[in-house]
Amino acid sequence: MTSMSQANRPGTPTSRVRRPRSIVAALGLAPFSIYVVLFLALPTVLAVTSGLFDGKGHFTWNNFTALGDPVVLRTFWASLWLSLVTAAVGAILGAVVCYALIGVNPTRPIRVSVDAAAGVLAQFGGVMLAFVFIATMGRNSLINQWLTRIGINIYSSGMWLYDLPGLILPYIYFQVPLMVITFMPAMEGLKPQWAEANAALGGTRWTFWTRIGLPVLAPSFMASYLLLFANSFSAYATAAALASQGSQIVPLQIRAALTSETVLGRQNLAGALAAGMILVMIVVMTGYATIQRRAERWRS
């Protein structure tokens, strides 16, 4: 095209050709850049700044002061608490799975299936996991029937499956596979030579793990934990399908603010809530990046 015709022109010095060519190449980056600006940067900026305006488009701090509202604070606390707990359980169980998979050749069918299953459950479950847990633990489920038969009523204090406590098990269910995906590379980074060195120096299996294995893995574990936390904190679909009423966690509160048409200006509260979420995510992901850099020191 342009660069071609330039090159075909006889006697054009190459140094002259270079400039227009790189402009043409830079133009090649334009479609992607425009796309990312329109559908990633712009929505993020709009989401965070829309909290600064009221329904009529006037500047206001009201939506952000609404973040100090006890109801909103309680929801943020519920979100943080849910994420802390499910990320902790998920990280520990997931790390145990990774331990069991050390040294298994990644091309073995068992590894391939575990990887695929982990990917599906960690990233694409959403609403479907909510249905799975209603069928597994709901009032009509086999588990509930069995427990009732031996005299245990798990719902004696109310139907908590559709409320905040009901989110814990489904969340752990998608956290464990995410831990397997993110922590496995660190586990595979443990070098057999370290174990040999440990043995040569008279160390035992115990000293290997306490003096070498766990200290080396600790930063990766923490980084993975933060990633799991972020994952729980931003999850929406499972909670939306389980808790069809109420706004127990921040994403559900955003839903309520977005879909409510009764209260004027609630749309902009969604913006303030989104800004609050982004703030938490920035803190968590900065921590993640910092720890991850430390963790990579042992890899190569």
Add this chain to the structure above:
Amino acid sequence: MRTGSFYPSRVTRWVIGIILGLLVLIPLAMTLEYTFRDGKGHSLKHWAALFDPANKSTYSPLWTGVTNSLILAVATIVIVLVLIAPTMILVTVKFPHLRRVFEFVALLPITIPAIVLVVGLSPIYLFIGRSVGTGAWTLCFAYGILALPFAFRAIQASIDATNVTTLAEAARSLGASWLNVIVRVLAPNLRSGLMAGSLISVAVVLGEYTIASLLNRQNLQTSLVVVNQQDAFIAVIVSLLALAFCFILLLVIGQLGRMGSARKERS
């Protein structure tokens, strides 16, 4: 067992595998059992109902949702193959110094929750609705962003395993146009990554609920929620089928990755 190895023993592996395997499989097995209930005992009643023409009107939102999700999957693959992949090639060949920046941008959507994105997308989609229409396919622009980190990783693995710059320069010096370089020289070499990137995008699209539901568009997941209110069994059956389908997609991706790494070792 080798002395000085930190590998778990065979028994440890099995114990962990069985316990955690059961924890993962029990809910799925319970769900499967639930779909076989017919009031008194167990039968294939609800599975048969899925294909019964008599239920057509009840399940019509479901078919709309499935159709929309499939259209979206194809449209998102187009974005991955026509927009994302060529840009990645261009960055590798012409702007290697922009690689880190590109990577940062490509992985950014992981850190921005979909529920936050949707707050900002709603005015944008209001505009799109007015100018292009409210068809479900328009969601593909948002889905391309959601699929970006996954597609990036899959395609980047292939780019790293192939000497893209040398291939591109060789083809250019033989007089190929850039279009030819990408379509006839690079694409065949990056086949496994492009394939994996496309399949993972399908998985992303099929599982997406947040954006579709809050922008009032129908896709597979929103229709599951609608149908669930009338017939919980069908919603659960379709959920299991969709999970199984995504599992197969990811198995295929794993297979592609294996082929890619095998090729890398040979060369």
